[in-house]
C-alpha cells in the first residue's frame with residue numbers, strides 16, 4: 001500500500017543527490033471537489049501543487065511558496081501554494097475552451113510564472129520563471145538551472161484522484177562521480193505517470209534505483225488547508241480605503257466575501273463595516289464565517 005498524502009525525502013548517499021516524492025490524495029480530492037475545473041486545467045493545477053509541495057521542502061523556511069501564472073489565454077489563472085507546515089491549496093481558472101494550444105505560453109497567453117516565497121515576517125521574495133518548455137516540470141527545471149544553479153529534475157503526474165511528484169536535486173558539493181546525475185535523472189525520467197500515482201514510494205525507488213545506496217527518511221503528512229481568516233478578510237477590506245467602504249455601506253446591507261481557495265464565506269454587516277476604520281469600535285466587529 002502506498003502512503004496517501006505524504007512527503008518522503010531520500011538521499012543517494014554516495015552521490016550528494018537528494019530526492020523527494022510527494023503523494024497528494026485526500027488533500028487533492030478536496031481541491032478537485034471545490035473546483036469546477038477539468039481536463040488540462042485540472043492537470044496543470046495538480047502538477048503545480050505537487051511541484052510546490054516538493055519545492056517548499058527544499059527551502060528551509062517558516063512560511064510558504066506559491067507558483068502563479070496569470071495571462072489572457074483559455075486558462076488565465078493558476079495558483080498553487082504549499083506551506084512549510086505541509087499544507088497545500090490552489091486554484092485554476094479557465095474562461096474558454098482550449099483548442100490545440102500545446103505549450104504553456106499558448107495555454108496561458110503568458111510568458112512567465114511568478115514564484116513567491118514568504119518566510120516568517122520578512123518581505124516576500126519573488127522570482128520570475130520564463131514559461132519555457134511544454135510543461136511545468138521543464139519550466140521549473142530551467143528556473144533551477146539558471147537562477148539557483150542547482151540542477152533539479154521534476155517528474156509530475158495527476159488524475160482526478162491524486163497528484164504526485166518526484167524531484168531529484170544535485171547538491172552543490174561534488175561527489176566525484178561525474179556521471180551520477182545524468183544516470184539517476186535518466187532513470188527517474190522513465191517513471192510512468194501511473195506508477196508515480198499508484199505505487200508505494202519504496203516500490204518506485206526500488207524499481208528505479210535498486211543499484212544505488214539510498215536512504216529514505218521518515219515521511220511527513222500533507223493536507224489541504226486554507227490560510228484565510230476573519231482577520232485577513234478585514235485587512236483586505238481596510239486596504240480598500242474608507243471612502244470605498246463608506247460607498248459600500250450606502251449601497252448595501254452587508255458585504256459577503258468568499259475565499260477562492262476554500263469557498264469559506266465572510267459576512268460583514270453595516271456595524272462591522274462602520275467599525276473597520278474606528279479603532280475604539282474594533283471590539284464590536286463580529287463578522288460571521290460560514
Ligand SMILES: [Zn+2]
Nearest residue numbers: 226228259262
Ligand atoms: Zn480560504
